[in-house]
Structures are given as structure tokens and as C-alpha cells.
Amino acid sequence: xxxxxxxxxxxxxxxxxxxxxxxxxxxxxxxxxxxxxxxxxxxxxxxxxxxxxxxxxxxxxxxxxxxxxxxxxxxxxxxxxxxxxxxxxxxxxxxxxxxxxxxxxxxxxxxxxxxxxxxxxxxxxxxxxxxxxxxxxxxxxxxxxxxxxxxxxxxxxxxxxxxxxxxxxxxxxxxxxxxxxxxxxxxxxxxxxxxxxxxxxxx
Numbered sequence: 001x002x003x004x005x006x007x008x009x010x011x012x013x014x015x016x017x018x019x020x021x022x023x024x025x026x027x028x029x030x031x032x033x034x035x036x037x038x039x040x041x042x043x044x045x046x047x048x049x050x051x052x053x054x055x056x057x058x059x060x061x062x063x064x065x066x067x068x069x070x071x072x073x074x075x076x077x078x079x080x081x082x083x084x085x086x087x088x089x090x091x092x093x094x095x096x097x098x099x100x101x102x103x104x105x106x107x108x109x110x111x112x113x114x115x116x117x118x119x120x121x122x123x124x125x126x127x128x129x130x131x132x133x134x135x136x137x138x139x140x141x142x143x144x145x146x147x148x149x150x151x152x153x154x155x156x157x158x159x160x161x162x163x164x165x166x167x168x169x170x171x172x173x174x175x176x177x178x179x180x181x182x183x184x185x186x187x188x189x190x191x192x193x194x195x196x197x198x199x200x201x202x203x
Contacts, residue, residue, distance in 0.1 A: 006094045007031055007062075013090070016081040024070040028062055029078040032070065034091065038139075044079070048072025089162075092142050096164035107141065107170045107190075108133045111152045130155050132163065132170070141165070153178060160184040169193060 010027040035058075036050035051058060051069040059067045070078075111130040130152055131143040142163065146155045156176055166189035172181070174197040185192045 004094050004097045006034075006090070009090045009094070010087075013082055013086060015078070017077055023068070024074055026078060026082070028064065029070050029075055030082075030087065031062060032058060033075060033079065044072045044076040047075045051075075088143065092162075092164060095139065095141060105168050106135045107165075107168050108135055109156060109170050109172045109176065111146070128152065130159065132159065152176075153181065157181050157184050160188050163188055163190070166190060 007027050010030045011025070013026055013030070015022065015026040032051050033047055036047040039050065041047055041050040048071050051071075055067075055069050058064070058069055109130070109132055111128055113128050128146045128151070129143055130146060132141045133139070134141060142159055144155055144159055146152055152175065156172070157178075157180060160181070161184065168190045170185055170190055170192045172192060172194045174195045176182075177194050177196055182192060182194065
């Protein structure tokens with residue numbers, strides 16, 4: 001398999017910060033973000049804490065000439081202004097190159113409402129996120145946002161089209177006991193286990 005250079009791919013993302021605000025390149029900020037998140041550091045401040053705590057190692061690993069790491073406001077500015085779809089695609093492709101499959105590899109497919117995502121008090125619905133989660137490696141392989149629970153079915157179908165792995169077993173709840181969804185999973189080279197409820201007597 002051709003080598004996939006994560007940092008080089010991240011450099012290609014558009015940096016929407018003003019020129020004078022770019023003390024740290026976008027690839028450096030995103031590499032630190034990925035390392036921090038995969039180490040259990042969640043949120044802008046936590047990523048900034050990770051960068052500060054492991055400054056020496058980060059400077060050496062990323063070969064930073066000025067020996068400085070980004071603060072959490074810098075991380076926040078970058079993450080708020082990048083193309084999240086392209087960033088997610090790069091991460092998913094990179095992970096698919098290095099994720100090792102075991103004989104018991106299961107992928108959980110689930111949608112959750114994200115607490116605290118109402119923009120205004122009058123908003124009736126929270127943001128809804130659908131993720132493909134590896135139960136073995138504890139990694140989120142793909143995550144996509146949808147407007148509501150009702151839009152989860154077509155979103156999962158489209159996510160399966162871009163799913164980069166084969167020979168895995170996906171687990172889904174009864175909402176996804178849909179002919180098109182299950183066919184898409186099989187066409188992708190994977191298999192599935194789907195919960196069935198009493199209201200789906202012909203499934």
C-alpha cells in the first residue's frame with residue numbers, strides 16, 4: 001500500500017486565519033490536535049494543555065524551529081475555521097492505512113445528540129452526530145453531523161459509500177434495518193449485525 005503522509009496532506013488544507021495570526025502553520029496545529037485527541041485530551045483548552053505538557057517531545061517530533069507550541073486560542077481559531085469535512089476525510093484515509101484488523105473487529109454505528117449545541121434558546125434541536133466507532137482500537141473512524149435523528153438513515157448510507165475498510169462487522173440499531181442500508185454495507189465488502197424490533201415483523 002502506498003505510504004500516506006498525514007502531515008503533507010494537512011498542509012494542503014486552506015488556512016483561513018489572517019496572515020499576521022499564523023505563528024504556527026496549519027499542519028502543526030492539526031498534528032498536535034490529532035495527537036492530543038488520540039491521547040484522551042478533549043477540547044481546546046485540553047489540547048493546549050497537551051501541547052504545553054509535551055512541548056519538548058512535540059518540538060523534537062515535528063521539528064519546530066522556533067521551539068514554540070500553539071496555545072489553546074490558536075488551536076481554537078484553526079479548528080473553528082477549517083473545512084471539517086476535508087479534515088475528517090484526510091484523517092480517515094490516514095487511519096485506514098495503519099489500522100490493523102483483528103479477527104474480532106467490530107464497528108459500532110450510532111448517532112448521538114451533542115449537548116450544548118443549541119445556538120439560540122429558541123432552537124428546538126441539538127446538533128446530531130453519527131459516528132463509526134471501533135470497539136477494539138477505541139477509535140472513531142468516521143463522524144458526520146446531521147440535522148436531526150430523522151436524517152440519520154440517509155447519512156449512514158452515504159457514510160458507508162466512503163467507508164475505507166473491508167471485512168469488518170458493523171453493528172446498528174433497529175432504525176437502520178433498511179434494505180438500502182444493509183445492501184450498501186454488503187456492497188462495501190463488510191457485514192452487519194442489526195437489532196430488530198417488534199414493529200419490523202417482515203425483517
